[in-house]
Amino acid sequence: MAVVKYYASLRNVVGKKEEQIEVASLSELLQRLSQMYEGRLARHLKTTTVLVNGKNVIHLKGRRTPLGKDDIVSLFPPLGGG
């Protein structure tokens, strides 16, 4: 079970801060999320940055990044600040 954590506006879209989802890879997770939240999340997923265990997946295997038990997937909308 990967732990999926939502941040900023994504929390409002899905109505929760985190949940556990059984998937084997990031692409599977993205598909699952689109199904679970239908159109609501689709627009946001186009611009979402994805970290797995704190690492941006573009430095892992992108969509093919494998997800296993206890992996933490963090989903962020585009941010600015500081």
Next chain:
Amino acid sequence: MGTKYGGYMGRYLDIDLSTGKVTDYEVSDEDKELYLGSKGLGARILYDNLRKGVDPLGPENVLIVNTGPLVGSGAPCTSRFNISTKSPLTGAILSSNCGGNFGIHLKRAGVDGILVRGKADKPTRIHISEEKVEFLDASDLWGMDTEETQEKLPARAGKIVIGPAGENGVLFANIISQERAAGRGGAGAVMGSKNLKAITASGKKKVSVVRQAEFEKDVKKWISILKAHPTTSETLPAYGTGIFVNRCNATNTLPTHNFKRGSFEEADAVSGEALADTMLEKNFGCVSCVIKCGRRVKVEGKEVKGPEYETLGLLGPNLENPDLERICEWNYIADLMGMDTVSLGNTLGFAMELNERGLWESGLSFGKTDGIAEAIENIARREGIGDELALGVRHLSEKYGGREFAMHSKGMEFPSYEPRGAVGHGLGYAISNRGGCHLGGGYFIYFEATGPITMDPHTTRSKPEFVAMFQTLLDAVSSAGNCQFTSFALIPKQALELKPYGAIYRTISKVMEGAGPILKLVLKQPGIMPFTLPGELIPHPKNISDLTGMRMTMGNLLAAGLRGYLIERMFNVREGFSSRDDSLPERVTREGQGGNPKWVVPLDKMLPRYYDVRGLDERGIPKPQTLSRLGVKV
């Protein structure tokens, strides 16, 4: 006096508090072309007006308050004014940028900038109008906090004021305008040392625009870009800069326990999201801003300014404190007292670690919130341990030990980013001319951990080149008078929609790692970019051209940023700074983050390459040919 360029009022004033003399200070059109205004031009003027070795808190120090051409022009996010002076915290050059209303009103009074020198014989307020400069008795304001002081001043005037911290020489005292602060480096103490409680300005003059119709079109377009971009139209207004708490926490860049760690179990409790859910009353913005990243929260039933990201991080996780209400309260007290919350959070964190290690019984402990509010007031009034805390981390480390975990560079404490999780950002702390600072250091964490397109945070490949490039861009944006947050829209909305986890982003990230040689070429010869870029990418050059009538290309904009850095650097060199001051504490260069020996900031590896890109010699001093190529006279 006067100027052939639009955007400028054509007048700088030289104000001597010791003699009461006010004269016009000549700033040539050539210097405007070379340095634009604000930060860059402020550094030039300071260099020309200060001798080596003056006491930053003595009457000889000069306080420059100035603006850039875009200020007051109607362009978005351009209320910014700049303070340049010799910092009492670092002894190096200081520039500090603020979004309060003073800059706009100064221009309405027909003035681009002022130099304040000398020392008044009693507490004084300077008032600048179109007709004259007045020296007014401010004895009744002395001792008042920044809010009360501003309430006593004319409602319609632009104002800058100091609080008790500035009056009492706290080395990280700030200058407040409305609810915004020129925060870092102790400019408030410089004002206090001159017996200067406040400066006000008012008038009705308008900024002239050379190509009015074109400029209006530019501004409309720029506003529409900022209003359509998800970063500047959604996240920043909704969550403020505090949105970075969770992001930094997830990427191991959130300073925790005096920067010992990069993440905090309870970070979410002090995040921008938590603030929005629990304490936010509304958002607010600096004058002329369409982004409005500021927060208003309730503290003890009163609506006050809420904390920024830096404050959340440094008064929260850095002190192992998950109590958001306390942070809001401390932030408010610090603002009232007029002190920088970045240096404050670091100083408290360092005192806690000294206490933990038995090096100094400060009575302050991680996770303990009791007594902090009192400590902040004591710092401002220089009472009890506050008297020593008022001198900052470097001073404490020299007296009590712990230099290896004293989180500062050149005496300026670090902002709220743990650099072992973003090594280019760490390089920025070391080579920033004002000391440990993210804004002066290129803010590269955005491309290592917190932005949508990131490079591997631990690689050094092309980092020195990128850091130099982003420093240059941000310096130029600041010098023009623009808020640096407008730069968050530089990654166009369309690019964000390319799925930041997909193949295109992975390719861009790899390409960035190999981009060093190209960046170096552009920085060595900015003239190879004799064009402006489409408004969606970098709108600044075209806006500046249409406003001022200057020929402002991308190359010219970069050259202005490069010159600003060099003249700041020359100021520091004259004061005796060299490569040994471009340093970081051992905690980040030797102590591997999370026990991983590889996760350090490999400064030794990056510094020589950075010097090379900047045209500095191995001592970090600008080479004569670098200065002459860019026309920087010293």
